[in-house]
Amino acid sequence: MVIKIRKKAFITTICVVLFGIICCLTLPHLINLSSKPSNKIIAGGILHLSLHDSDELIPVMNQEDNISSERFQRPSKELPYPNPYSFKDFRKENEKPPLLTKKFENPKDLILAYYGILREASNMLGYSGGCGTIGWSGLPYPYAYELLTKAKQKEIPFDQFIDSFNGIGYTTLLKLLPAYAPPDSPNDTKYYMVEIEIITGAEANTDKGYNQGSQFAYYYGLITVEKTSDEGWKIKNIDYIPEDFLCAPMHHWFYLSDAVVQIVYGGNLKLIDKIDRTEQKDDMISIYASGNGKSYRFDFVRLTNGYDILLHEYILENGDWKETSLLTNNWEDMKLTIKNSQLHKTI
Numbered sequence: 647m648v649i650k651i652r653k654k655a656f657i658t659t660i661c662v663v664l665f666g667i668i669c670c671l672t673l674p675h676l677i678n679l680s681s682k683p684s685n686k687i688i689a690g691g692i693l694h695l696s697l698h699d700s701d702e703l704i705p706v707m708n709q710e711d712n713i714s715s716e717r718f719q720r721p722s723k724e725l726p727y728p729n730p731y732s733f734k735d736f737r738k739e740n741e742k743p744p745l746l747t748k749k750f751e752n753p754k755d756l757i758l759a760y761y762g763i764l765r766e767a768s769n770m771l772g773y774s775g776g777c778g779t780i781g782w783s784g785l786p787y788p789y790a791y792e793l794l795t796k797a798k799q800k801e802i803p804f805d806q807f808i809d810s811f812n813g814i815g816y817t818t819l820l821k822l823l824p825a826y827a828p829p830d831s832p833n834d835t836k837y838y839m840v841e842i843e844i845i846t847g848a849e850a851n852t853d854k855g856y857n858q859g860s861q862f863a864y865y866y867g868l869i870t871v872e873k874t875s876d877e878g879w880k881i882k883n884i885d886y887i888p889e890d891f892l893c894a895p896m897h898h899w900f901y902l903s904d905a906v907v908q909i910v911y912g913g914n915l916k917l918i919d920k921i922d923r924t925e926q927k928d929d930m931i932s933i934y935a936s937g938n939g940k941s942y943r944f945d946f947v948r949l950t951n952g953y954d955i956l957l958h959e960y961i962l963e964n965g966d967w968k969e970t971s972l973l974t975n976n977w978e979d980m981k982l983t984i985k986n987s988q989l990h991k992t993i
Contacts, residue, residue, distance in 0.1 A: 685992040687802065687810035689817055689844060690764070690790070691867065691884030693993045724929075724950065727819045731755075731762030733786045746792045749878040753836050753871040754822065756793060756879040761819035761842070763790045773813040775847025775860040780815045784808065795872055795880040815860070816845040821929065823947060825868055826958055826969070826983045834873040835882070837984055839957060841866040841949060842886075864889040864950045868984060885989045889951040900980070903946040903954035907933050910977050911942070917972060918942060943967055956981045 686693040736759070738745055750756040767787050768780035791799065791807050802810075811817075821841035831837075842865050848858040870883040894901035899909060904921060911917045918937035925932045931946040931954060941962040946954040959981070960967040971978075979986050 687806060688865070688886055689814060689842065690802075690807055690810050691865075691886040693865075694867070694885055694887050695988050695991045695993060724820055726765075727758075727761075727822050729758050729762045729765075729819060731759040733763050733766040733782055733789065735759075736763060736789050737785075741788075743788070744792060745789050750880075751878055753838070753873075753879045756871060756881065757822060757838055757840070757869055758819075760790055760793045760881060761817065761840075763793075764817040765819070767811065767817065768815045769808060769811040770813065770815050770847060772850060773847040774850040774858050775815055775845070787811070793881050795874065795882050798880075798882060813846045813849070814844050815847060816843075818843045820864075820950065821866070821947065823957065826971070826981065828971070828983065828985055831984075832872075836871050838869045838871065839866065839947065839955075839982060840869055841947075843950070866949055866955070866982075868982065868989065870984065887988070889949055889953070891951050894951075894953060901953040903931050903933055903944070903956075906946075906954070906956060906980060907935055907944055910980055911935065911944070911972065912937070914977065915972065915974065942972075 736746055736748070748759075750759065763786045766781040767785070767790070768776075768783055769787075770776055770780060787808055788804070791804055794802075819840065820843055821839065823839045825837040825839045827835075827837055844863050844865070846861050846863055848861070865886040865888055867884070867886040869881060870885075871879050872882040873879050899905040904924065907918065907921060912919070912935075916937075917940075918935040920936060922934045922936055922941075924934070929948045931948060933944045933946070935942045935944070943960040943962070944956060945958040945960070946956050948954050959970055959972050961970050961972075962968075973981055979988060
């Protein structure tokens with residue numbers, strides 16, 4: 647039997663097939679281009695790139711002689727930040743929302759309550775680590791979620807908030823400090839520097855029964871809090887930066903407070919001539935310097951990984967330290983503030 651195929655029909659069929667193949671290859675790419683990229687969320691906060699990113703190498707005077715010591719190579723034995731709040735202070739028996747009835751009139755109390763609740767939460771389903779239920783398992787998460795502003799809850803749905811804690815068994819607050827508020831900040835908004843320690847587990851390999859044990863990770867960043875008209879203070883934003891334990895101090899000078907003052911405020915901005923003295927109390931480092939007839943103070947906080955992070959700048963006026971902003975556009979990212987460009991770059 648001989649089957650006759652019309653030329654026009656044959657060409658039409660080929661075109662349809664080719665068009666289908668092209669659609670299959672390009673449609674997923676077009677969908678990705680049209681969809682809005684989602685930010686990486688970790689432990690309830692948006693994850694950002696490292697604060698400092700530069701290949702600039704500058705000789706540094708007066709560096710610590712033991713820069714290769716355990717300061718950079720091992721986590722500290724720092725105790726958790728003193729916190730009067732815990733999950734049991736807020737737990738309701740019926741678990742019906744709203745779960746929280748307390749109205750926070752103090753922004754610091756709000757943040758302490760948030761981490762006090764999270765300290766007893768865990769989301770380890772499908773992850774290795776632990777010998778059973780850890781803390782109150784997922785029960786505290788809805789309580790912590792209610793401490794976010796309504797706008798933040800719309801941005802991060804509850805399920806996404808829960809998923810951001812996947813594999814996290816413990817969340818511990820290590821540091822809580824007021825951060826610099828730019829002059830144009832709203833009156834009802836404040837900023838706080840935080841550092842947290844989390845204990846995580848790798849995804850469990852159930853086929854082989856393989857358990858990789860627990861791992862420690864550290865993050866620091868800023869919490870933006872907002873005073874609402876009807877609910878008191880609420881958490882507006884959380885921005886985290888991961889801590890690296892394998893970079894400093896062999897490659898850069900950004901992590902040494904005295905080097906930052908010498909190079910930035912001395913060599914580049916020409917504001918200081920010398921460092922007068924350095925004072926350290928626990929994790930807070932204050933460097934006093936002078937130049938051109940003026941006196942300055944620069945406050946740094948030392949992270950668990952040994953990095954010194956600039957938080958505040960002061961100039962002495964009439965015997966009082968007045969907070970100021972001295973960094974120009976080329977250097978403003980040296981300071982952890984809400985205007986730092988790295989906090990607008992997500993992973």
